[in-house]
Amino acid sequence: MLTNGHCKLHLIFRKVLCRYHHIWNIDLRFRPAFLGAIMQATGNQPPGMLPKRNDYMLKDIKRMGKYYQVPIKATPEHLQRLLVPLSLGAMRFITAIDMTQPLFLEAVSRGFWIRFWSQHEDINQPASILSVAARTGLSSEQAQKLLEMVSSPAVKNRLRATTDDAMKYGAFGMPAIVAHFNEEQHLFFGCDRIELLASIIGEKWLGPVPSLPNSKM
């Protein structure tokens, strides 16, 4: 089974899937995609455009974060920032990582998540990107080299290709997860389909914070 996630700012989905990585024994791959392009191509609009939905999301993100034990923080100002695509820099950097330093992919992806969703800081500018890279164990030479790659056609084309892939699977927004199981592909949208995903791949949902079955080891 291969779970192939096209995630921009994948909220709670990412963390919970990481917790289940070894319990379900899935091949978990993070693939960056540019949300702005997906929204434009499919005609989708940010949910926070609707004031009442924006109010709801503020409360919902807070209680979902608490229940799933994920350090997400939602403020009105932060949700407003989501209306403008500000993640292209981060997504291109993750793409460069994926192409040349895949071992750092999960740590860098997590670094951007924390910086954006927990600390509410920029993830688009070079200084922001280097700050995330420095905390993941990448040397400053490696980080600088990756940053230079970001504007190369190779990286831009690769990100365009993974974004196109996401849309071929039917994505119209993020977070989007594609589960490859029994030669079929199943798209899941939103952070609230993990229990359903488990049932599709024949695994058991053990709640938001499962424990590894150590007793059997």
Place this chain on the structure above:
Amino acid sequence: MLTNGHCKLHLIFRKVLCRYHHIWNIDLRFRPAFLGAIMQATGNQPPGMLPKRNDYMLKDIKRMGKYYQVPIKATPEHLQRLLVPLSLGAMRFITAIDMTQPLFLEAVSRGFWIRFWSQHEDINQPASILSVAARTGLSSEQAQKLLEMVSSPAVKNRLRATTDDAMKYGAFGMPAIVAHFNEEQHLFFGCDRIELLASIIGEKWLGPVPSLPNSKM
């Protein structure tokens, strides 16, 4: 604890909450609301307006129905019909039931659900409404009398009031559930927040089809 649901076509939420009714020992109340008015007042649009989301919803409803063991059927034609508000007749009839025959409320509500979501038939016209009523044990005299009430100012005003109530709680679409717990109100939108609702009211989520703890009786 009072769970106070403003439900139009409440999909899977309704059925699963009914299963938990006596397990969680909640006071479960169904309250009709007119979705068309809510969508207009809040500026919301049906999710199926977006073609890609429409494609996704078709698949998602199918697999959610299977997992939750709810006889929901989704076809492209049926989802298209959701773009036009066609439930006003049903909602007014449910309102009249709520005012005069509350014991029939759950059965009639379920009847409309099955007719609309499983059989894909109209729930707006008098003949459709009488057909649902006949299957719930209401006499034809009772049903006829309720049908006459539907166009009365009392029923129209009551439905308007419950719809306004739903919006005061923050609803911008359906299904919407309001949990009253510890003197606080918690709004839940969508059919995928029942596990979260359980955590808020201090109850345990036992999956889509829980069994009553008979062994302890």
